[in-house]
Amino acid sequence: MFEVVIGLEVHVQLNTKTKLFCSCPTSFNHTQNSNTCPTCLALPGALPVLNREVLHKATMFGTAIDATINRTSFFDRKSYFYPDSPSAYQITQLYTPVVEHGKLEIDFDDGTQKTIRINRAHIEADAGKNIHEGDISKVDLNRAGTPLLEIVSEPDMRNEDEVVRYLKKLHSIVRYLDISDANMQEGSFRVDVNVSIRPKGDEKLYTRVEIKNINSFRFIQQAIEVEVERQIDAWEDGVYEQEIFQETRLFDQLKQETRSMRGKEEAADYRYFPEPDLLKAVIDDEMFDSASDIPELPDAKRERFISEYGMSAYNASVITANLEMAKYFEKMIDEGASAKNSVTWLSVELQGRLKNSLTLETSPVDAATLGTLVKRIDDKTISGKAAKDVLDYLMQNDSDVDSVIDKLGLKQVSDTGAIEKMVDEILDANPDKVQQYRAGKEKLLGFFVGQVMKASKGSANPQAVNEVIKSKLA
Amino acid sequence: MQVDNTLLSKLEKLSYLKVSEDKRDEIITQLDEMIAFVNNLSQLDTDGISDNFSMTDKSTTLRQDVPKCNPQISDDILAHAPNTDEHFFIVPKIIE
Numbered sequence: 222m223f224e225v226v227i228g229l230e231v232h233v234q235l236n237t238k239t240k241l242f243c244s245c246p247t248s249f250n251h252t253q254n255s256n257t258c259p260t261c262l263a264l265p266g267a268l269p270v271l272n273r274e275v276l277h278k279a280t281m282f283g284t285a286i287d288a289t290i291n292r293t294s295f296f297d298r299k300s301y302f303y304p305d306s307p308s309a310y311q312i313t314q315l316y317t318p319v320v321e322h323g324k325l326e327i328d329f330d331d332g333t334q335k336t337i338r339i340n341r342a343h344i345e346a347d348a349g350k351n352i353h354e355g356d357i358s359k360v361d362l363n364r365a366g367t368p369l370l371e372i373v374s375e376p377d378m379r380n381e382d383e384v385v386r387y388l389k390k391l392h393s394i395v396r397y398l399d400i401s402d403a404n405m406q407e408g409s410f411r412v413d414v415n416v417s418i419r420p421k422g423d424e425k426l427y428t429r430v431e432i433k434n435i436n437s438f439r440f441i442q443q444a445i446e447v448e449v450e451r452q453i454d455a456w457e458d459g460v461y462e463q464e465i466f467q468e469t470r471l472f473d474q475l476k477q478e479t480r481s482m483r484g485k486e487e488a489a490d491y492r493y494f495p496e497p498d499l500l501k502a503v504i505d506d507e508m509f510d511s512a513s514d515i516p517e518l519p520d521a522k523r524e525r526f527i528s529e530y531g532m533s534a535y536n537a538s539v540i541t542a543n544l545e546m547a548k549y550f551e552k553m554i555d556e557g558a559s560a561k562n563s564v565t566w567l568s569v570e571l572q573g574r575l576k577n578s579l580t581l582e583t584s585p586v587d588a589a590t591l592g593t594l595v596k597r598i599d600d601k602t603i604s605g606k607a608a609k610d611v612l613d614y615l616m617q618n619d620s621d622v623d624s625v626i627d628k629l630g631l632k633q634v635s636d637t638g639a640i641e642k643m644v645d646e647i648l649d650a651n652p653d654k655v656q657q658y659r660a661g662k663e664k665l666l667g668f669f670v671g672q673v674m675k676a677s678k679g680s681a682n683p684q685a686v687n688e689v690i691k692s693k694l695a
Numbered sequence: 696m697q698v699d700n701t702l703l704s705k706l707e708k709l710s711y712l713k714v715s716e717d718k719r720d721e722i723i724t725q726l727d728e729m730i731a732f733v734n735n736l737s738q739l740d741t742d743g744i745s746d747n748f749s750m751t752d753k754s755t756t757l758r759q760d761v762p763k764c765n766p767q768i769s770d771d772i773l774a775h776a777p778n779t780d781e782h783f784f785i786v787p788k789i790i791e
Contacts, residue, residue: 237760244763253782257769264772274760293754295747302711304786316746351789359783490709501747503754 222421223456225449227384227414228376228429231391232369233401234347234409235278241346241368242269242312249407253361261366263308268498273508275368278400279319279344280504280512282370285394286339288323292504296344296496304360305348313371315493318343319502325374325394326520327386332534337387338375344502345369370400376415376426381442388412388438389542393519396544405436412436416445418452431469432479444472448479522547530560539568545581549588556592559599566595570609574616586615593622601682602626603633633682637689640673640681644689647672658694666690698726 240247243260259267283290297315320342326334347369349362372391378384392410395403403410417429432448435441448470455464470479504512517525519541526537541547546567553563571591575584594611597603603611603626611625618625626632647669648655658665666687673686703723707714714722769782778785 239758239760239762244758244761246762246764254769254773254784255766255782256764257772258764259768259772262769262772270758271755272760273757276757300709302709304784304789352783353788356788358786358789359780360786361783490705495747500749500751500753500755 223418223449223453224421224423225379225445226376226417226419226426226429227378227380227445229372229374229378229384229387229415230413230431231372231374231388232347232411232413233372233395233403235275235368235370236399236401236409237272237274237278237368239272239274240366241272241275241344242366243267245366247367251363253359253363256363257365261307262362263306269312271499271502272368275344276319276502276504277508277512278398279342279370280509281398281400281515282342282372282395283320283323284513284515285398285518286320286323286325286342288339288342289321290504290509291317291319291321292509293317294319294344294502296499296502297493298496299491299493301491303348304358305351305362306365307349307362311346311348312496312499313345314343316495319504325387325390327383327390328538329386335377335383337377337383340373340375342370342372345371376417376429381445384414384441384445385438388441390519393541393543397516397518397522399516405438408436412441414441414445414448416448416452418449418456428465428467430465430467430479432472433469433482435472440472440474443474443477444479447472447477451479519547526560530554532560532564536564536568540564549581549591552588553592553595556589556596558592558595562595562598563592566591566598566608566612570612574612585617585619586612590615590622597622597626601633601684604679604683606679607633630678630680633680637685640677640685640689641693643673643676643681644669644686644693647676648690648693655694666694669694696730698723698730 237247239245240256240261243258245256245258245261248256260269280290294314295317296312298310299313299315300310302309318341321340323339323342325337325339327337328334345368347364347367349360349365352359352361374387378387392403395401395410401409405411412435414432414435415429416432417427419425419427430448430452432444435444452461452465455461469482471482472479523534523537523541526532526540527534532540539546540550550563550567553567554560558566571581571584571586575581579585591612594608594615597611598605598608607626607629610629611622614620614625614629615622620628651669651672654665654668658669669690670683670686673690674681674683677686700719700723703714703719703726706712773779773782773784776784
């Protein structure tokens with residue numbers, strides 16, 4: 222039996238307005254090479270000046286994962302030649318990173334948790350982009366010099382499920398802190414996976430293989446599966462030593478295999494040394510204090526939702542798993558909606574209606590509106606069934622809840638006089654069934670209620686109808 | 696450290712540069728001289744001195760996160776580049 226050992230490196234693009242070492246904007250979708258200057262194009266004589274906000278955001282992250290924050294950290298130079306880096310080196314933090322020895326709790330469905338240790342988080346500059354076309358490559362350096370936080374876990378994960386839970390937790394923390402857009406498709410949350418295997422019970426770490434640039438949770442799962450299979454096959458065939466060596470591989474999602482990126486004889490030699498163009502980076506008291514004061518994190522919010530609103534652990538996890546959902550929920554509560562109905566109407570009814578790439582942020586029904594709708598259910602102005610019609614209408618039309626209730630004539634009748642009149646009519650029209658009910662066929666109650674509801678076109682308050690019928694037939 | 700043909704080949708690989716046959720001996724001699732020059736520094740006793748030692752106790756200057764961009768600069772730089780197209784830098788193809 223084998224045990225799988227997995228560690229992750231996640232590159233998170235920090236959402237600062239400017240690059241790491243120059244004032245060029247970091248915004249997307251600009252003309253190629255327009256967000257560049259002598260510093261990020263590495264012209265001779267141009268010097269890097271560290272962006273204060275980057276240090277601040279890195280410190281916030283360190284606080285969130287309960288890590289050691291190095292109030293003094295250093296930059297190092299990693300040399301490599303590739304057209305996406307005009308300086309032919311990357312400025313990073315190898316020897317003394319800003320954040321070390323943190324941890325993160327991953328949650329399982331049964332409510333248990335597991336601690337994944339985080340070795341370090343260091344600041345580094347991103348590279349540009351290359352577009353390969355026939356005999357040439359086009360180079361766009363708009364992204365060159367964008368600040369990254371590389372978050373390196375310890376090899377504490379044992380299967381794909383733990384990996385995905387770790388990534389989802391990390392993603393939500395980064396979003397709660399608002400230090401990154403963390404969009405996997407746009408490349409602001411990039412994952413490299415380090416995988417090795419070992420006989421169960423063995424404490425030694427064997428050869429790890431790095432799989433680079435996998436851009437969805439699903440592909441990460443698949444990549445790990447096929448790579449583990451490759452390593453186990455090699456072991457069982459007695460060719461582990463020959464076939465498995467420390468290297469970088471790419472995942473091919475079509476062929477469902479990992480492939481070597483470069484031969485082992487060409488192992489890279491980065492020739493790291495302390496960056497001579499930058500002095501030590503110091504986090505002063507003011508920055509340290511303000512960066513220690515971080516927003517409520519997903520775990521704390523979940524616990525609060527459970528204790529404050531009596532939510533089930535499952536519901537609390539669903540609502541707090543992503544920041545947009547949690548914010549939406551809290552706005553509904555601010556609007557005066559009950560927590561219980563808000564959970565259902567947000568996570569089931571609204572989510573179920575968000576189609577064609579609509580998200581909570583682009584939803585035609587905003588949190589205040591859905592909160593008002595839930596309030597009308599709470600105070601029995603309308604029934605749950607009628608509320609679905611209102612929501613359907615609001616998904617298509619720009620209006621407000623109360624106008625739609627009036628327009629669709631959905632106001633629930635709780636007025637006992639009106640309900641009694643309808644009940645009398647139904648009972649008079651069905652004397653045979655009244656007789657059977659009185660003779661003991663009590664499940665006919667449902668039939669009477671249904672008839673009254675139908676007569677009221679769904680507007681009667683079902684609870685009131687129930688009570689009136691029961692008292693009349695008693 | 697002695698620079699020889701093997702080390703020169705490794706440097707060629709790392710730097711993506713090709714040194715022609717008739718230049719190799721000359722380059723090897725020059726690299727040897729450079730290393731000998733820099734080697735003077737190893738006479739210094741650095742025991743007990745931190746890797747992060749600096750001549751100044753100052754920390755690096757921090758810049759406010761305020762964007763500034765002068766499009767003229769990138770236009771000028773591109774105009775001086777050996778090969779460009781539609782505001783891209785053009786380089787020989789870099790994947791096999």
